[in-house]
Amino acid sequence: MKFSEEKQKLAEEIIARYPEGKQKSALIPLLHIAQEENKGWLDIPTMDYVAGLLKILPIEVYEVATFYTMFNLKPVGTYVFEVCRTGPCMLNGSDEIIQYIKDKLGIQEGETTPDGLFTLKPAECLGACGYAPMMQLGKFYKEHLTKEKVDQIIDECRKNAAINN
Amino acid sequence: MKLLLENAHIEGIRFYEAYRKHGGYRAVEKALKMTPEEVVEEVKKSGLRGRGGAGFPTGMKWSFLAKPEGVPRHLVCNADESEPGTFKDRYLMEFLPHLLVEGLIVSSFALGSNLTYIYIRGEYAWIVDILEQAITEARNNGWLGKNILGTGFDCEIYVQRGGGAYICGEETALIESLEGKRGNPRIKPPFPAIQGLWMRPTVVNNVETLAAVVPIINMGGEEYAKIGVGRSTGTKLISACGNINKPGVYEITMKESVEEFIYSDEYCGGIPKGKKLKACIPGGSSVPIVPSNLLFRTAKGETRYMNYESLSDGGFATGTMMGSGGFIVLDEDQCVVRHTMTLARFYNHESCGQCSPCREGTGWMYKILKNIEYGKGKMSDIDLLWDIQSKIEGNTICPLGDAAAWPVAAAIRHFRDEFEWHVTHPDEAQVRNFGLAHYADPLPAMA
Ligand SMILES: Cc1cc2nc3c(=O)[nH]c(=O)nc-3n(C[C@H](O)[C@H](O)[C@H](O)COP(=O)(O)O)c2cc1C
Numbered sequence A: 001m002k003f004s005e006e007k008q009k010l011a012e013e014i015i016a017r018y019p020e021g022k023q024k025s026a027l028i029p030l031l032h033i034a035q036e037e038n039k040g041w042l043d044i045p046t047m048d049y050v051a052g053l054l055k056i057l058p059i060e061v062y063e064v065a066t067f068y069t070m071f072n073l074k075p076v077g078t079y080v081f082e083v084c085r086t087g088p089c090m091l092n093g094s095d096e097i098i099q100y101i102k103d104k105l106g107i108q109e110g111e112t113t114p115d116g117l118f119t120l121k122p123a124e125c126l127g128a129c130g131y132a133p134m135m136q137l138g139k140f141y142k143e144h145l146t147k148e149k150v151d152q153i154i155d156e157c158r159k160n161a162a163i164n165n
Numbered sequence B: 001m002k003l004l005l006e007n008a009h010i011e012g013i014r015f016y017e018a019y020r021k022h023g024g025y026r027a028v029e030k031a032l033k034m035t036p037e038e039v040v041e042e043v044k045k046s047g048l049r050g051r052g053g054a055g056f057p058t059g060m061k062w063s064f065l066a067k068p069e070g071v072p073r074h075l076v077c078n079a080d081e082s083e084p085g086t087f088k089d090r091y092l093m094e095f096l097p098h099l100l101v102e103g104l105i106v107s108s109f110a111l112g113s114n115l116t117y118i119y120i121r122g123e124y125a126w127i128v129d130i131l132e133q134a135i136t137e138a139r140n141n142g143w144l145g146k147n148i149l150g151t152g153f154d155c156e157i158y159v160q161r162g163g164g165a166y167i168c169g170e171e172t173a174l175i176e177s178l179e180g181k182r183g184n185p186r187i188k189p190p191f192p193a194i195q196g197l198w199m200r201p202t203v204v205n206n207v208e209t210l211a212a213v214v215p216i217i218n219m220g221g222e223e224y225a226k227i228g229v230g231r232s233t234g235t236k237l238i239s240a241c242g243n244i245n246k247p248g249v250y251e252i253t254m255k256e257s258v259e260e261f262i263y264s265d266e267y268c269g270g271i272p273k274g275k276k277l278k279a280c281i282p283g284g285s286s287v288p289i290v291p292s293n294l295l296f297r298t299a300k301g302e303t304r305y306m307n308y309e310s311l312s313d314g315g316f317a318t319g320t321m322m323g324s325g326g327f328i329v330l331d332e333d334q335c336v337v338r339h340t341m342t343l344a345r346f347y348n349h350e351s352c353g354q355c356s357p358c359r360e361g362t363g364w365m366y367k368i369l370k371n372i373e374y375g376k377g378k379m380s381d382i383d384l385l386w387d388i389q390s391k392i393e394g395n396t397i398c399p400l401g402d403a404a405a406w407p408v409a410a411a412i413r414h415f416r417d418e419f420e421w422h423v424t425h426p427d428e429a430q431v432r433n434f435g436l437a438h439y440a441d442p443l444p445a446m447a
C-alpha cells in the first residue's frame, strides 16, 4: 500500500492543518483517502501505512477505523448502496425501496452481489430526511427514490462498470 | 422576515462575487473595527440561543471561555448534523457557504481563535468541497489569513470530515474525534470552555448559530432581539419532513402557530392526499412525540407556537421541545410503534458504548420494540420498556442516553393503546396500522 503522488500531497496538506505535534488529528481524513485508494475498504496493511504517515501506533488507527461506520473493514462492491431506513425515510417508503433493491439484486443487507458490483448497506439518517427516501452512493446522495429511479441507478452503474473494464 | 435565507435563491450566491455584491462580508468589516469584547456584547444583547439543540444562550457561552496567557483558543463549528429529521445546516452550507464562513471569521475574532475548524459529518462529502471553495475565495480576497484588513488579526479555517457517527455531534465527542480518536464523550467538568480541543479553551457552536452572528452584527444585537417573542429571539431554521406536501427548510420568526406551519402554503403546505394528522416530532428525533390533540393547543387550551417556550409548555407530560428544529410529521396511516422502533435502532446503533445504561438499555429497548412491532410482544413488555427508559435517563455521561429514552417514553405516554393493540392483535398489526383512533379528538378535560 502506498498513496499515489497526488494523494500523498493531499495527505501532507491535511496534516499541515493542525498545530505542531497534533498530527494525529488528520487520522479520519487520511482514512477516507486510504479507503478510496484501496477499493473502498481498509485492510491491515492500509491502516498500518496510515499509522506510518502520522507516526502513531497501528492500534490507534484500528481503534478509530472500528468506531466509525463509514470505514469498511471488509471488501465491498464497486457500488455501495447505503439506503437510509430511519423514521423520516420510513414514513416516506424506505422499507419498500430496500425490499425492491434486495429482490432486484438478490442480496440481503450487508451482502455483495457475486459479480462484485453492488453492496447493500443499511444506513441510519443521513441528513436528507426532506428528500426521502434516499441513499448515499459514493460521494453523492440519490434522493426522492422510486422503483424506477432505482432501476435507472442500477443500469447506470452497470454501464459505468462496463466502460471502466 | 428572513435573515439567513434571504439571498439563498440568488443566482451564483454560492460564490464570492455574488455573495459580496449582495452585502456579504460587511459584518467582518464592521466587527473588526470593534473590540472582541464589543462583539461578544452584541451577541449577548441579541439573546441568540444555540441552534444545535440545547438552546443555551450563545453570548453567555462565549463569555465563559477561559483566556489563560499564552495558550491558544479555538472555535469549532459543529456541522455534524445527524439528528433524524434535521437537515437545515446542510441547506445553509450547500447554498450559502459564505454566510457560514463570514460568521466564523467574526466569531473567531470575538473569541480570539486564530485556528478554527468546521467538523462536518463524513457523509456530506460534496459539501466539504463547497466549503473549501468558499474558504479559498475568502482567503484570496483578504478575509482570511494573516493580518486581516490590516487589523493584526490572523485567522485560518479548515474543514474536517467525520467518519459517520451521530455521537460526534455531542461537543466533547466531537473534540475527541477532531483529535483523531474514537468519538467517546468526555466526563464534564472540565468543560470545553476551559479544556477543549487539545486541552485548550474551546467554543463549539452549531452552523446556524454561527451564521446568525452575521445579521446580529449587521443590524445590532438589540434590533435582532426584537424579532421573535420573549426569550425566543431572532429567526430559526426548521427542516420539515415526513408526511407533508412541501418538505424543506424554512426560516421562521417563531411567531407562527404550529397549525399555520403545517397547513399554510408558505410552509409545509398540509398533508398529502388530504390525510389527517396523527402526531408530530417538532424538534428532531430526540424530543417527545406529541399527538395532534396536543400539538395545536397546549394543555391549557392556548394556541401553540413555533418557539422554545410554547413548544415546551406543559413539560414532557403534554409538551415537547424546539430541539434542533427537525420537524417530523406523521399522518393517520403511520404506525407509532414502528416509527419508535426505527428511532430506538438508531440510538442503539449510535451509542458509543461507554456507559452501561445507554449501551445495554438502547439495545434492550430496540429488541423489545422489535418484538412488539413484529407481533411477538407481551403486555408486560410495555411496562418493561417504560422501566428501562426511566433508568437510562440522567444516568449517563452524555445526553445521548436521555435522547434515546425520551422518544420511547413519549410514545408510550401518549400512544399506550397503540402498543397494547400490537400485543393483542399480533397478526392484524402486520397488515394494517392502528390508525387515528382517538388522537384527533379534542383533548379531554384535564383532571
Ligand atoms: C448525542 C448528541 C448529538 C448532538 N448532535 C449535534 C449536532 O449534530 N449538531 C449540533 O450543532 N449540536 C449537536 N449536539 C449539541 C452539541 O453538544 C452542542 O451543544 C452544540 O454544538 C452547541 O452549539 P450551540 O450552542 O450553537 O447550539 C448534540 C448533542 C448530543 C448530546
Ligand code: SF4
Pocket (backbone or CB within 6 Å): B167, B184, B185, B350, B351, B352, B353, B354, B355, B356, B358, B359, B396, B397, B398, B399, B400, B401
Ligand atoms: S450516554 Fe451513551 S453515547 Fe453518551 S457517553 Fe454514555 S454510552 Fe456513550
Ligand code: FES
Pocket (backbone or CB within 6 Å): A084, A085, A086, A087, A088, A089, A090, A124, A125, A126, A127, A128, A129, A132, A134, B084, B085, B086
Ligand atoms: S431519516 Fe433518512 S435521511 Fe434522515
